[in-house]
Amino acid sequence: GRHEVCSWTTATKKSLCLMWQKVKVQLMLSMSFLAAVFLYCRRLYSFLAQLLKWWSNYLQTKLMRNLSVLTEVDLLGYSAREWKGETKQAKHMREAYEELFWSCHIKYLRQVRKDNYSAVRAVLFQIFSQGIPFPSWMKERDILKLPEKLLYSQGCNWIQQYSFGPERYTGPNAFGKLRKCMEALKTNWAEISATKDHEERGNMCNTLFSDESTEHKLYEAIKFIMLYEVVEAYEQIKNREEPVHNLFSLFFARDTSADPLSFMMNHLNSIGDSICLDQVELCLLGYVLQVKLRVYRLHRFNTEEFQVNYPDEYRREWNEISLLSEDDRYYHIPLFRT
Numbered sequence: 001g002r003h004e005v006c007s008w009t010t011a012t013k014k015s016l017c018l019m020w021q022k023v024k025v026q027l028m029l030s031m032s033f034l035a036a037v038f039l040y041c042r043r044l045y046s047f048l049a050q051l052l053k054w055w056s057n058y059l060q061t062k063l064m065r066n067l068s069v070l071t072e073v074d075l076l077g078y079s080a081r082e083w084k085g086e087t088k089q090a091k092h093m094r095e096a097y098e099e100l101f102w103s104c105h106i107k108y109l110r111q112v113r114k115d116n117y118s119a120v121r122a123v124l125f126q127i128f129s130q131g132i133p134f135p136s137w138m139k140e141r142d143i144l145k146l147p148e149k150l151l152y153s154q155g156c157n158w159i160q161q162y163s164f165g166p167e168r169y170t171g172p173n174a175f176g177k178l179r180k181c182m183e184a185l186k187t188n189w190a191e192i193s194a195t196k197d198h199e200e201r202g203n204m205c206n207t208l209f210s211d212e213s214t215e216h217k218l219y220e221a222i223k224f225i226m227l228y229e230v231v232e233a234y235e236q237i238k239n240r241e242e243p244v245h246n247l248f249s250l251f252f253a254r255d256t257s258a259d260p261l262s263f264m265m266n267h268l269n270s271i272g273d274s275i276c277l278d279q280v281e282l283c284l285l286g287y288v289l290q291v292k293l294r295v296y297r298l299h300r301f302n303t304e305e306f307q308v309n310y311p312d313e314y315r316r317e318w319n320e321i322s323l324l325s326e327d328d329r330y331y332h333i334p335l336f337r338t
Contacts, residue, residue, distance in 0.1 A: 005068050005073070019243040027079060040192075061326065066211075067209060068110075068210065068212070068215060069113070069122075069125045070111045071110065073110075073111070073164060074107070074108060075106055076097060078097075078111075078195065079097035079098075096298040096301035097298070100324070104296070105336050106335065107335065107336070108335040109324060109332045110335065112125070114277045115272075116166075116182070116272050116274065117216070117276075117330050119276055119277040119282060120219045120285065123293065123323070124222065126321045126322075126333060127289065127319075128189070128193070128205050128208070129205045131192070131193050131196070131198075134189060134317050137290070143182050143185070143221075144183060144186060146225065146228050146240070147175055147179055147182065147224065148175075148179075149228075150231060151175055156260070158261050159178075159227075159263065159270075160172055160175070161174070162178065162268075162269065164177060165216060165220060165223075166272060167275050168217075168273060178224055180217065181221040184217035185218050185222070188208060188218065191204070192205065196287055203248055206251060218274060220272070222285070223268055226284050226285065227260065227263070229284065229288045230251070230260045230263055231260045233245070237252070246313060247283045247284065247287060247311050251263075251284065276330070279308075279310065279328070284311075286321075290319075292311075292319070293309065293323060294307065294308075294309055294321045295309075295310060295322075295323045295325060295327055295331075296324045297328060298325065298326045299325075299327055299328070322334050322336075
């Protein structure tokens with residue numbers, strides 16, 4: 001009996017050893033496989049992370065390249081880079097920038113693309129980025145119907161000669177194109193002003209102001225609203241109705257804008273193409289958007305015209321928008337820090 005027990009024990013041990021050898025081989029193969037999978041996944045993760053980083057950098061670079069309003073830069077650093085040398089003009093401009101820094105608490109600026117939409121872009125960007133809502137008069141009227149009102153209700157058939165900035169387009173399709181511009185302005189303004197989170201609103205602005213096609217629609221819509229207000233004021237003056245803002249007396253006193261048609265043909269059609277807004281039109285821009293435009297005119301440093309407001313008569317409840325210009329042609333956005 002003892003011999004049988006030993007034989008059974010020996011056989012069991014051999015069976016267990018053989019089973020362990022098989023399991024051991026399978027276990028080692030499984031561990032090797034898992035190690036290979038882990039190493040592969042780690043390398044794949046590293047590759048995907050690098051790919052995502054590259055794609056993110058590419059998109060950011062592309063966005064920054066197309067962005068028409070750049071991120072903020074140090075004011076005095078910008079002045080030192082842009083106005084090197086010891087010429088009279090360079091010294092004058094550096095002194096003007098130092099005055100902005102020390103006396104006006106302007107520590108940074110955002111550069112705005114230097115084209116003939118510069119002023120409109122700088123104003124509209126700030127309205128959007130600050131979340132400023134529609135002007136009160138726009139809340140009361142549907143701006144999408146303004147082209148239709150001028151064309152059909154007021155008989156302004158000449159708006160078919162409206163030209164869309166650098167596109168230089170005029171013709172029977174002007175009405176439809178104006179409608180699309182007004183739709184772009186209303187939709188984007190409503191969406192951005194309804195966004196309460198400042199960072200999210202900033203991201204929306206960066207996306208919008210890197211899309212040149214949509215941008216131009218916004219600016220052309222603003223131009224048309226300016227034309228609409230000029231027509232309204234002209235009709236009020238002609239019909240001796242309620243008094244209009246004082247800026248229109250100056251506006252219609254110019255030979256080149258004695259009436260809405262001459263204003264459109266001699267001024268408005270070229271804005272965005274070959275000319276920028278002049279000071280009278282900056283007043284009109286502030287008036288129609290119901291914002292007070294405070295402009296720092298650096299080439300007028302040490303004169304009474306260094307800081308000016310457009311329009312000079314404004315309502316207390318209007319929001320203030322600040323602009324910085326070196327030459328009354330192109331504008332940047334000053335940023336205040338206390």
